[in-house]
Amino acid sequence: MIIGVPKEIKNNENRVALTPAGVAEFKKNGHLVYVQKGAGENSGLSDEEYTAAGAEIVPTIEAVYDIAEMIIKVKEPIASEYPLIKKDQLLFTYFHFASCEPLTHAMIEQKAVCLAYETVEKSDRSLPLLVPMSEVAGRMAIQEGAKYLEKPMKGKGILLGGVPGVPPAKVLVLGGGIVGTQAAKMAAGFGARVVIMDVSLPRLRHLADIMPANVTTVMSNHYNIREAIAEADLIVGAVLIPGAKAPHLITRDMLKLMHPGTVVVDVAVDQGGCIETCTPTTHENPTFIIDDIVHYCVANMPGAVPYTSTLALTNATLPYALQLANKGWKKACAENEELKKGLNVANGKVVYEGVAQAWGLPFENVDSVLQN
Numbered sequence: 001m002i003i004g005v006p007k008e009i010k011n012n013e014n015r016v017a018l019t020p021a022g023v024a025e026f027k028k029n030g031h032l033v034y035v036q037k038g039a040g041e042n043s044g045l046s047d048e049e050y051t052a053a054g055a056e057i058v059p060t061i062e063a064v065y066d067i068a069e070m071i072i073k074v075k076e077p078i079a080s081e082y083p084l085i086k087k088d089q090l091l092f093t094y095f096h097f098a099s100c101e102p103l104t105h106a107m108i109e110q111k112a113v114c115l116a117y118e119t120v121e122k123s124d125r126s127l128p129l130l131v132p133m134s135e136v137a138g139r140m141a142i143q144e145g146a147k148y149l150e151k152p153m154k155g156k157g158i159l160l161g162g163v164p165g166v167p168p169a170k171v172l173v174l175g176g177g178i179v180g181t182q183a184a185k186m187a188a189g190f191g192a193r194v195v196i197m198d199v200s201l202p203r204l205r206h207l208a209d210i211m212p213a214n215v216t217t218v219m220s221n222h223y224n225i226r227e228a229i230a231e232a233d234l235i236v237g238a239v240l241i242p243g244a245k246a247p248h249l250i251t252r253d254m255l256k257l258m259h260p261g262t263v264v265v266d267v268a269v270d271q272g273g274c275i276e277t278c279t280p281t282t283h284e285n286p287t288f289i290i291d292d293i294v295h296y297c298v299a300n301m302p303g304a305v306p307y308t309s310t311l312a313l314t315n316a317t318l319p320y321a322l323q324l325a326n327k328g329w330k331k332a333c334a335e336n337e338e339l340k341k342g343l344n345v346a347n348g349k350v351v352y353e354g355v356a357q358a359w360g361l362p363f364e365n366v367d368s369v370l371q372n
């Protein structure tokens with residue numbers, strides 16, 4: 001198959017969908033890979049490295065779309081890319097169709113085959129192509145939190161790990177899923193005193209088993225949260241209720257219970273945030289202050305560490321991309337339920353129920369598309 005890797009053009013997107021190591025895998029399997037000039041440069045990957053791995057470098061985004069049977073990307077195509085997409089071209093990328101109606105209509109009109117990273121789903125309902133970004137964001141939450149606890153950043157002026165003779169900071173993590181687990185581990189590694197809360201008792205049992213001694217597990221409820229925020233120096237919001245907005249576990253009136261200079265890093269801000277006063281910010285302007293509390297609410301945290309994020313993402317996407325290239329999308333999806341769940345649009349039809357519902361479009365059963 002002919003694979004194309006365009007340079008990402010969405011604002012502030014520095015990742016790339018395929019590394020030179022990935023190119024080598026495709027080549028080993030007998031495929032051709034065309035990479036747009038400079039596609040990897042913001043992730044620290046040069047054209048020379050791609051060429052050495054066996055890719056052909058092409059000068060423009062048009063050339064990539066023109067030649068490729070399968071386009072591998074990171075972000076959804078933006079409007080200027082819509083007309084470049086050809087009938088029956090396979091696109092494997094994050095789409096988030098339910099949050100962009102024009103994109104949905106454009107992919108239907110172009111008759112593209114759209115396999116969305118975010119809906120590839122394992123039998124245990126986990127989302128393997130979202131996990132790596134949650135891992136990055138969870139770990140980064142502590143790095144950023146530690147920075148904003150510094151006085152010049154308007155924080156309390158407390159060192160996360162303390163020093164001999166001075167107690168370490170207290171970190172509260174709300175939500176013990178992927179983000180929360182990684183955040184708690186990092187905070188514990190710094191030597192902080194960590195409390196991690198979740199509503200799931202089995203999850204808390206698991207966390208209690210695997211976490212180091214400076215992490216305490218606590219049931220998440222209003223009473224316990226009120227007590228914990230009064231003590232915490234750094235609070236990480238990492239709650240997710242699938243398909244719903246995050247619950248506001250810390251409401252505006254609760255900010256007064258916290259000490260001035262406390263830092264909140266609301267990773268869940270992309271789902272509305274679990275702290276009521278959080279609204280999305282950017283890497284250019286990541287924080288704001290309300291009632292002396294420093295709010296960090298960047299909605300695309302992994303974007304700041306494109307090198308790590310690119311490698312983490314491609315580690316997860318490559319095995320699926322290889323199946324698509326080796327078998328063709330119909331056979332690959334028919335033989336792999338996880339990939340099949342990733343199909344959102346094919347042959348001008350919406351084949352993912354949530355997307356059809358979101359925009360009131362007719363829904364076509366995915367199996368009927370695979371059989372044609």
Ligand SMILES: NC(=O)c1ccc[n+]([C@@H]2O[C@H](COP(=O)([O-])OP(=O)(O)OC[C@H]3O[C@@H](n4cnc5c(N)ncnc54)[C@H](O)[C@@H]3O)[C@@H](O)[C@H]2O)c1
Binds near residue numbers: 249
């Ligand atoms: N800002 C970013 O750049 C970025 C990057 C990656 C992920 N995220 C977001 O981070 C959030 C967390 O993602 P995840 O992968 O860890 O999800 P996850 O499903 O692995 O974990 C969510 C956890 O929240 C728990 N939970 C639900 N209700 C709760 C409550 N009331 N109190 C405490 N815990 C509760 C669940 O039991 C679960 O363990 C999501 O909103 C995700 O979109 C943001």
